[in-house]
Amino acid sequence: MNIRTCCIGLIILIVVKLHAGENDWSRFRGQNGSGISEVTTVPVQWTEKDYNWKIKLPGLGHSSPVVLGHRIFVTSGETGTAARIVMCLDTDMGRVLWQREYKFKPFILNRENSYTTATPAADADGVVVNWTTPEEVILLVLDNEGREVWRRDLGPFVGIHGSGSSPVIVDDLVIYNNDQEDPASLPAFVYARPGAPKSAGKSSLIALDRRTGKTRWQLDRRSNQASYVTPCVYRTANGRPEIILASTAHGVTGVDAVTGKVEWELGGIFKERCVGSPVIASDLICAGEGKGSTGLRIVAVRAGKVPKLAYEVLKPVPLVPTPLVKDGRLFLWADDGNVTCVRAETGELIWREHVSGMFYSSPVCVNNRLYSVTKNGDVVVIAAADKFELLGRVPLGEKCFASPAVAGGVIYFRTFTQLFSLGGKRSLRSL
Secondary structure, eight states: OOOOHHHHHHHHHHHHHHHHHHBBSTTTTGGGGOOOESOOOOOOSSSSSGGEEEOOOSBBBOOOOOOTTTTEEEEEEOOTTEEEEEEEEEEOOEEEEEEEEOOOOOOOTTTTSSSSSSSSSSEEEEEEEEEEEEEEEEEEETTTTTTTTEEOOOOOOSSOOOOOOOEEEEETTEEEEEEOOOOGEEEGGGGGGGTOOOOOOOOOEEEEETTTOOOOEEEEEBSSSSSOOOOEEEEEEOOEEEEEEEEETEEEEEEETTEEEEEEEOOOOSSBOOOOOOEEEEEEEEEEEEEEEEEEEEEEEOOSSOOOOEEEEEEESSSSOOOEEEETEEEEEEESEEEEEETTTTEEEEEEEEEOOOBSSSEEEEEEEEEBBBBSEEEEEOOOSSSEEEEEEOOSSSSOSSSSSEEEEEEEEOSEEEEEEESSSGGGGGG
């Protein structure tokens, strides 16, 4: 093989990988949980006729869809039986390629939670899903045809509200934040009901081999108020990947993705529960805490061997919705509709405005516009800019706690029981 042939092959490989990346939204909030897409084929305003398709899903769920190439993976749960469902659909028509159902016993959840709140993670070889019950924490891997590759039972789950953290795939590892509750961290009346756990759960961060499911490393962690964060990856100056976590017990932590060793940690900075996931802003980690249904505080921690608290933003800030960083701005979309924009490096306030509605959905940024969905199912679109501007508001017609996914030029909205496809070439006329 001559040099010219090698170069052509390398160029083709790079182009294919870049194109594949544009068609993928492989985990909660897309690439590294950033929630950012640069596609230009998603409209700001639309009507019913502009959807490429919408379909009815079985059961009910709060998890977000993930997309790999021409496949969409989405999970649902049956409220009466606690059965969990994994579906694979094609992106062109929303046609069901396969569906798998798993039986479980019903158990008590927070009324705002569901049996399928964790978002799957996908790669070219299939999908990873997470099922949690009081008796077991299961990680399950299916291939692209719906065949089971492996499953792991990580033991019981202790938590008064159910779970919420999603698995992620990092290189050849499946990473899962198995953070659990210590009943002593909450008022006694919260755990007073019959059958409520009395002892602390066993918290850990675990890395499993993507191919076999075998444990590559496990980092045992203290339990306090269970965190629901999904990890992201911070790349050090020499390119080493660190898994980033936030929890009441440990604060903000950076863990070597290869060895499971704690590289740095800034503890003692949270007193309340961590729900929204951490995001990266250059060398800053932005994470938050809150209580009840209210976010109390967002912190920016400078990563490194000697981590430091760079700044904090006080309420109104999000509890459930994950922050978003774009072009040097940190956007904080609070549960009560207060949206705050600050300088990501300094925390300096740029603007703070209110949009009507309550939110669990985390915002995504598409072509410098923020899209988020109210709990009642209205898609709200605002400018991701130095000046607040409301660009659009479109009802989906059903409650929604899930975050949108963007892949292949299309945005996907998942309500409690439906999945919508919008954008791409078919919707250019709506821009």
